[in-house]
Amino acid sequence: MIQPEELVEAEWAEWYRLTPIQRWLESEKLWQTYLALGGSLDPEPDTQSPFFDAHPPRPHPPHGRTGVRVLRRSRV
């Protein structure tokens, strides 16, 4: 019989050996650490997702002008 270590790295094999609930709890710990370190809750842009919007709407600044303008540009 093929053993997990023959197919995947040791960390993965260890993960496979946890029970589903243990995996869930481990991921909760990771989540807490992530939040404690100030991790963002915004999902990473997923360009392959059918929901991906390359030009999502952005809030308009109160003064109504463009937030960022090109003031100087190199010739390159």
Place this chain on the structure above:
Amino acid sequence: MGGQACVFYGAAEFSRDTDLAVVADVINLARLRRALDDLQARVIAVPPFGLKYLRKGHAIHLRCRHPEALRMRIDIMSRMRGVESFSKLWQRRTTIKLPGGTTCNLLSLPDLVLAKKTQRDKDWPMIRRLVEAHYFQYRNDPNPSQIRFWLQELRTPQLLIEVAQSHANLTRYLISKRPLLAKAILGRTDELERALNREEAAERKRDRLYWLPLRKELEKLRHG
């Protein structure tokens, strides 16, 4: 139904949103609205919150403003390509009770695997991990449905060969549904690997075609 379900079943995904599958009817949607109001959740992208869009297969994207769930993202879907109706999913769900007493209903593993057969690169290694983990967990004393599930969904050539050669009769029976099992039963690893790649490419193409009209509709909503 998304990242946390993957973690539970043995893959590992650091998901920053919560994906919910819901039944799309008037009564349930009213209930859902109340729950989302409690979370002070607001729709943040097209399509708008509505039965019509959920029934077509769109996802509704929201962000919570409640202090205890601040900025948490929620995606809601009711229909997924290649996956059975909500009532069937509900019958087959996995219910877990967490140490704090919270109960969660997850897509069953076979349904999760089907839902993950998308056009995205990241979903395919996930499927492989999910089925591998299940195989290693149950292979010492499997029931017939589990063996059938492995033969239909394993994406690891070595394991597929192991299962196919140990259950030759069932494998032969399933060849008409999954032709690459013919390579597995003969132990042809390289050919099997290529067949698995072709199988994945065909499924990804089906997903792209399925989403074509839905993407067009989303574009119209964005710019309409």
